[in-house]
Amino acid sequence: MSKIGIIIGREFNERVRKKSFIITTLLTPLLMIALMVAPMLLTQYSGSEQKHIAVVDDSGLIGKQLYSNDEILFEQTELPIELARIQFSDSYAILHIGSNIMENSADIRLYTNSTASITLEMGLASQIEKVIEDIKLQNLNIGNLPAILASIKTDINLHSYSNGAPVEENATGTHTGEKANSSIVATVVAYALSFMLYMFILIYGVMVMQSVIEEKNSRVLEVMVSTVRPMDMMLGKILGVASVALLQVAIWVVLLLGVGFFVMPELIPGEMPMAVEMLKQGASPENTGVDMGLLQAIATLTDVAYLAKIIVSLLVFMVSGFLLYAALFAAIGSSVDNPQDAQQLQTPVTIPIILSLFVMLSVINDPTSELAFWFSMIPLTSPIVMMARIPYDIPTWEIALSLGILIATFVVVVWFAGKIYRVGILMHGKKPTLKELWKWMKY
Numbered sequence: 023m024s025k026i027g028i029i030i031g032r033e034f035n036e037r038v039r040k041k042s043f044i045i046t047t048l049l050t051p052l053l054m055i056a057l058m059v060a061p062m063l064l065t066q067y068s069g070s071e072q073k074h075i076a077v078v079d080d081s082g083l084i085g086k087q088l089y090s091n092d093e094i095l096f097e098q099t100e101l102p103i104e105l106a107r108i109q110f111s112d113s114y115a116i117l118h119i120g121s122n123i124m125e126n127s128a129d130i131r132l133y134t135n136s137t138a139s140i141t142l143e144m145g146l147a148s149q150i151e152k153v154i155e156d157i158k159l160q161n162l163n164i165g166n167l168p169a170i171l172a173s174i175k176t177d178i179n180l181h182s183y184s185n186g187a188p189v190e191e192n193a194t195g196t197h198t199g200e201k202a203n204s205s206i207v208a209t210v211v212a213y214a215l216s217f218m219l220y221m222f223i224l225i226y227g228v229m230v231m232q233s234v235i236e237e238k239n240s241r242v243l244e245v246m247v248s249t250v251r252p253m254d255m256m257l258g259k260i261l262g263v264a265s266v267a268l269l270q271v272a273i274w275v276v277l278l279l280g281v282g283f284f285v286m287p288e289l290i291p292g293e294m295p296m297a298v299e300m301l302k303q304g305a306s307p308e309n310t311g312v313d314m315g316l317l318q319a320i321a322t323l324t325d326v327a328y329l330a331k332i333i334v335s336l337l338v339f340m341v342s343g344f345l346l347y348a349a350l351f352a353a354i355g356s357s358v359d360n361p362q363d364a365q366q367l368q369t370p371v372t373i374p375i376i377l378s379l380f381v382m383l384s385v386i387n388d389p390t391s392e393l394a395f396w397f398s399m400i401p402l403t404s405p406i407v408m409m410a411r412i413p414y415d416i417p418t419w420e421i422a423l424s425l426g427i428l429i430a431t432f433v434v435v436v437w438f439a440g441k442i443y444r445v446g447i448l449m450h451g452k453k454p455t456l457k458e459l460w461k462w463m464k465y
Contacts, residue, residue, distance in 0.1 A: 025250050026258045033233070033262020038269065047270050051277050073142065076110040078103045080121040087153045093142065107133055117146070124154065208413040209386055215336055215409040216382040223343050223405065224375055226267045227351040230260055231364060234355030238447055252444035256356075257436070260348040264341060271340070275333070335412045338425060343405025346432045347371065353439035356446030357462075363453040374402035382410040389414040398424050401431035438463045 037043055074095050079085030080103075088096045096117075099106055103118045110116050115138065120129030130150070132138065159167060246255060350371045358364045381403060385394040389411045398408040404424045412421060445462040446454070454462070 026254045026261070029250070029255060029258025030262040030265060033259055034265050037263070037266045043266070043270070047273050051274055073114040075146075076106055076113050076116045077119070078106045078116065079119040081119055081123045083157055084119045084123060084150060084153050085117075087156075088149060093145065103131075111135065119150075124157065127154070208415075211332065211413040212382070212386050212389075212410040215332070215413070216379065216406050218336075219340055219343060219406045219409055220375060220379050222267065222271070222340055223347050224372065226263055226344060227347040227371075228368075230263050230348045231351035231355035231368065232361065233259060233263070234352055234443075234447075235358065235361060235364065238356065238450075239359060252447060253436075253440040255447075256349070256352050256440055256443045260345060260352060263348065264344055267344065268337075268341070271337075332413065335421065336409060339405045339409055339428070342425065342428045342432060346401060346405075346428065346435055347375070349432065349436045349439040353442040353446070353459075356443040357449070357454050357459060358446075359450060359453075367453075374400075375406070378403035378406040381407050385410045389416060395420070399427055401428045404428050 072095050073093060074097065076097050076099050077085040077088065078099055078101065085096075085098050090096050097110075097113075099110070101109055103116070106116050106118075113135070115132055115134040118131040118133065120126070120131075122129045132143070132146070159171075164170065250258075351368065354364055354367045354371065358367065378397065381393065381397045384391075385397070385407055388394060394407065394411055397403045398411055398420070405428065408421065408424045441463045442459055
């Protein structure tokens with residue numbers, strides 16, 4: 023076995039056999055599920071206390087049409103606003119509607135005894151707007167107005183399809199063979215994959231750095247350098263940690279697929295699998311009798327080609343991105359003696375990771391924009407940004423170009439990081455400056 027292989031095996035065995043690895047591997051999926059379910063449970067069961075709001079309506083038109091609900095309890099009062107603010111000082115708020123509200127929408131005040139939430143303000147404003155609009159419509163004196171409004175109300179259910187799929191028109195004039203896609207699924211997958219890569223690169227990259235610092239302080243590296251080249255030591259450590267990370271991700275993927283295989287069929291309505299199969303065989307979605315949005319989402323998630331593309335892309339960019347950043351973190355770890363000194367040097371390395379996460383939010387709004395394209399080509403941001411774009415079915419050549427640039431950059435970075443690593447593992451007692459690190463790279 024080569025020396026690099028021995029180092030990889032040592033790093034792998036040392037981490038996999040720890041109880042912390044087993045615990046985090048099993049608990050992380052449960053934690054992720056809890057983080058997704060918790061907001062829904064909190065929204066469902068965390069009802070806020072009903073707010074008492076006194077209403078002073080100088081116009082005499084709005085106040086009586088406001089309706090109370092679980093969040094707001096309205097109480098009408100004939101008192102002038104000056105006395106009402108004193109009389110209802112124990113209430114949550116006093117709403118003053120001016121006499122000129124129909125002509126001037128700003129003629130309204132909300133006096134609160136504590137800062138109001140934006141949700142309450144928006145709900146209150148929406149209800150008042152609806153009342154004013156109804157009054158204005160009634161003043162038009164149009165007969166049978168409610169029926170007219172009901173007849174012109176139109177809801178659009180927009181269906182999205184892949185433009186590259188073959189299209190045929192049957193005898194009834196409907197299209198068959200079209201491949202439905204779901205923007206909701208693409209958005210959710212983009213969020214999930216981007217955050218996964220963000221956590222993966224940051225956590226395991228820092229793990230490499232901390233491992234180098236620990237072995238440097240214990241003088242183990244000084245013993246190893248007599249028989250192993252520094253470059254081989256660095257690559258062995260990086261690849262060893264990468265193998266641990268890939269094993270953990272593989273276990274999570276298996277658990278996820280297992281849960282999806284056994285649990286999803288119980289959650290999907292009985293007619294849904296048949297409708298999905300009809301859609302895949304080219305049936306018109308209008309004839310499946312199922313909500314199109316849900317149907318498109320399930321059809322996308324059960325598309326083997328789509329899932330294969332996502333999984334392969336995730337593994338490739340995850341490994342390539344990790345190797346790039348791990349080389350940088352290894353160089354940082356070799357140049358310092360403790361984690362406190364490393365924090366200052368690792369800041370320039372972590373900034374692109376954090377920046378790519380912010381860019382990802384813009385990419386999801388427009389995955390084909392110039393901003394999205396160029397940040398998916400810059401090596402330090404491309405792993406996260408590109409994984410946010412891939413679910414939107416971008417051209418394959420863009421994925422290949424981004425990956426090629428990323429791998430080429432990794433080779434260059436490893437070369438320079440190896441030079442820093444070679445000098446840094448033997449240096450003790452002084453934190454190098456950026457100028458000194460540059461000299462080490464030219465040495």
